[in-house]
Amino acid sequence: MALIITDECINCDVCEPECPNSAITQGEEIYEIAPDRCTECVGHYDEPQCVAVCPVDCIPKDPDHVEDEEQLMVKYDKLQAE
Template sequence: MALLITDQCINCDVCEPECPNEAIYMGTEIYEIEPGKCTECVGHFNTPQCVEVCPVECILVNPEWQESKDDLMAKYRQLTGKFDAAIAAAAASAAAEPDQSNAKAASPV
């Protein structure tokens, strides 16, 4: 899920610098959040930092942009280019293993 800033925003400027993905920007009248960049701080922090600092509590879950925690983590990885060491190690291990798909065809019967 991405977050959404409601029209109760007072343009106090505290949320924008807190966003690690630079998803928050000044819109026509109030700050807005680019859903394609918002990970709810998954991968960076345990809680959305903009929600933590908003003095009027006007940042909510965007009902039109539903994503699971796995989706948010995948978005984080895409945006940052960072991958967990375990995932990278598993991928490297899988790439290093010889292809066994033709082993039966090549062995004598």
């Protein structure tokens, strides 16, 4: 399951550099996560780094992009091949 940044985001800029897949970018109002690049850090870390550093806890799982760990690992492998 990809992650999503909610409108509680305060644009503190700490999540973007932590993403190993470059899935986080600045949107029009708040940061956004590209679901096709988000692996919840599977393949890189034991936990999503953006969630670990977020000071306002505004990065939940995205119910519109449900994936299990195996699917996230396939996505990780695809991104590594780029």
